[in-house]
Amino acid sequence: MRAAGRALALALALAGPLACGGNERGGEARPAPSAALEIRDARVEPSPSGAGPAGGFLTLVNGSDRPWTLVGASSPAAARVELHRSWIESGVAHMAPLDALPVAPGERVALEPGGAHLMLFGATGLAPGDTVVLRLEFADAPPREVTARVVAAGGEHAGHEGEHAPHAHP
Amino acid sequence: MSTPIGPQAEQSRRIRWALRIAGAAVVVLGLWFVSEVRRSLPPQAPEVGPAATVLPVPKPLPTFTLTDDAGEPFTRERLEGHWSFLFFGYASCPSICPITMATLRDLRHELVTGSPPLDDAQVVLVSIDPDRDDPATLHHYVHYFDPTFVGATGEPAEIDRLTRALGVFHQRTPGGSDDDYDFDHSASVLLVDPDASLHAVFSPPIDPAAAAEAFRAIRKARR
Numbered sequence: 001m002r003a004a005g006r007a008l009a010l011a012l013a014l015a016g017p018l019a020c021g022g023n024e025r026g027g028e029a030r031p032a033p034s035a036a037l038e039i040r041d042a043r044v045e046p047s048p049s050g051a052g053p054a055g056g057f058l059t060l061v062n063g064s065d066r067p068w069t070l071v072g073a074s075s076p077a078a079a080r081v082e083l084h085r086s087w088i089e090s091g092v093a094h095m096a097p098l099d100a101l102p103v104a105p106g107e108r109v110a111l112e113p114g115g116a117h118l119m120l121f122g123a124t125g126l127a128p129g130d131t132v133v134l135r136l137e138f139a140d141a142p143p144r145e146v147t148a149r150v151v152a153a154g155g156e157h158a159g160h161e162g163e164h165a166p167h168a169h170p
Numbered sequence: 171m172s173t174p175i176g177p178q179a180e181q182s183r184r185i186r187w188a189l190r191i192a193g194a195a196v197v198v199l200g201l202w203f204v205s206e207v208r209r210s211l212p213p214q215a216p217e218v219g220p221a222a223t224v225l226p227v228p229k230p231l232p233t234f235t236l237t238d239d240a241g242e243p244f245t246r247e248r249l250e251g252h253w254s255f256l257f258f259g260y261a262s263c264p265s266i267c268p269i270t271m272a273t274l275r276d277l278r279h280e281l282v283t284g285s286p287p288l289d290d291a292q293v294v295l296v297s298i299d300p301d302r303d304d305p306a307t308l309h310h311y312v313h314y315f316d317p318t319f320v321g322a323t324g325e326p327a328e329i330d331r332l333t334r335a336l337g338v339f340h341q342r343t344p345g346g347s348d349d350d351y352d353f354d355h356s357a358s359v360l361l362v363d364p365d366a367s368l369h370a371v372f373s374p375p376i377d378p379a380a381a382a383e384a385f386r387a388i389r390k391a392r393r
Contacts, residue, residue, distance in 0.1 A: 045264070048271070049311035051302070052262025082346035086265035091373050092339055093259075093266040093357040097346040113265050119346070153264075154272030154315060 036063035037141060042134060042148035044077075045113075046126040054126060056081065056118030056134060056148065059110045062103040069139040070101040077132045079122030086114055100139060113154075126150045216391030221372060221380035224388060228367035234331045236296065239309035239321035244294075248320075249366040253291040253389070256360040258338050259353075260299035261311040266357055271295065271315045273376050274359065278316060280382035288386070296332065297323035298340040298353055336360050336368055361385065363392065 042058035056075075062068040073081040085098045101116050103109045111117050118134070126132065130150040137143050218224055231246055238244040255274060259267035274293050281288040295312050297303035300323045303311070308321030323329065333340060340355040359376060363369040370388055372381050 045268070047262065047264065048268060048314035049261035049303075049307045051307045051310070053264050055264035055268075080347070084265070084346065088266065088357050088374050091356055091358050092354055093263075093374075094343075094354045095263070095265060095352045096343070113269050115265075117265050119264055121350075154268040154275070 037061070037068055037144075038063065039136065039144060039146045042146045043151045044120060044123070044126065044132045044134075044148045045151055045153035046123070046128075048153050050124070053082075054078070054120040054123040055113065055153065056120055056132075057111050057113065058118075058134075058146065058148065059108055060101075060103045061108040062105055065105045066140065067105060068103045068141055070103070070136060071099065071139045072137040073118050074135045074137075075120060075123070075132055077123050077126070078120035081134070082119045082121070083116070084119050085116045088114070128152050216387065218370075218384040218387040218391070219380065221377065221384040222361065222370045222388065223373065224370045224391075225368060228363055228365065228369045229335070230365065230367045231335050231362065232331050234324075234328050236322040236324035236328055236332075237305060239305050239312055241305045244320070244322040244324075246366050249362050251364050253364060253369075253385075254362040255291060255293045255372075256296060256336070256362055257294070258296050258298055258333060258340060258355055260297050260355075261303045261307050262299070263353070270357060270359065270374070270376070271312075271319075273378055273381075274319070275315045276378035277376075277381050277385075278318070280378050281385065284382060284386070288389075291385070292320060293318070294320045294322060296329065297321065298329060298333070298355055300324060300326065300329070361388065 038061040040059040040061060042056075045055040045057070047054055056073070060068065060070060070083065072083060075081050083098045083101060084095055085101075086093065086095045088094070098116060101109060101111070109116070120132075123132070128150050132148045132150060133145055134148050135143055135145050216224060231249065233246045236244040238248075255277070257270055257274060259270065261267075278291070278293060281291060293316065295308070297308055303321075303323050305321070308323060312319035312321040332338075338356045338358070338360070340353055343352050343354055345351045357374040359372040359381075360368060361370040361372065369392075370384075372384075
């Protein structure tokens with residue numbers, strides 16, 4: 001699985017400049033083709049108490065040959081959105097703000113419960129079935145808007161150990 | 171077989187008695203020695219598998235006074251007479267706490283639907299964030315996961331009486347903005363027995379089915 005991922009990353013890294021070299025990107029050298037940068041499975045979990053921040057979760061898939069770095073987010077449904085990371089070390093749960101979440105070329109990083117996540121402050125009155133627009137800011141690519149579906153917290157992830165727990169460093 | 175007569179007979183009878191007494195003494199000493207050795211050995215916790223760490227000797231909890239999610243006092247007495255699963259967290263924790271709360275919900279489901287069904291263990295979330303988690307907030311939070319769950323919090327000194335006795339770590343940390351804060355906190359679930367003593371610890375990641383099985387084994391061993 002991991003080897004296949006590396007092979008794919010390598011193939012993409014090699015094929016990228018050949019395939020997209022002159023024509024698709026034209027003279028513009030910097031930004032990666034947006035089609036190669038995918039945001040999947042965006043969802044928002046309202047706070048179970050109704051009082052705390054909602055959690056925002058999604059998967060970033062970098063099919064380009066360049067790094068893709070999430071540095072912030074906002075939403076019309078929230079007063080502010082922050083990027084955080086949770087982790088458990090020696091049985092202790094930690095959480096800290098995250099400045100940047102890099103996604104290496106050919107890699108994917110999941111923002112999910114127990115790992116990196118967005119926190120939507122002031123996002124009240126959300127119910128499963130609603131949708132929320134998230135605007136994601138990147139250090140090395142144009143911002144992107146995605147529509148996240150609102151799902152119940154602790155539902156589908158009960159006792160679930162993420163297979164792509166991101167080990168991002170601030 | 172002829173019966174020996176005279177001084178030789180008397181002597182052999184004495185020897186036989188001496189041997190009997192010596193034999194009895196050896197048995198008594200041996201039993202005493204075995205019981206002493208056994209007493210000097212550390213008590214053995216029952217084998218319940220890797221899901222839980224059982225304390226060799228249950229640790230009695232001190233008295234404390236918290237307030238539950240209905241606004242009623244929550245004291246040591248509320249932990250007496252039945253088993254309790256305790257978790258320390260806070261309602262505005264958006265990531266780890268909901269995972270643990272959902273795990274506890276699934277654990278309770280395993281117990282209630284298993285064989286034999288066990289419906290007498292309570293699940294308590296103790297909030298380490300009394301400033302933000304008033305009874306109404308806690309009520310919403312715990313009931314979101316299971317209507318039988320209890321939420322409790324109180325004065326920091328009272329929370330600390332409990333966390334110190336249970337070996338639960340918690341510390342306030344800066345959040346993403348000035349008016350926001352988070353907590354680092356133990357992600358373990360603590361099992362308190364009907365004597366209100368810490369009996370076992372479930373460390374993350376907790377598998378609800380494995381934890382339910384371990385709990386059944388712990389109850390059986392204590393009986």
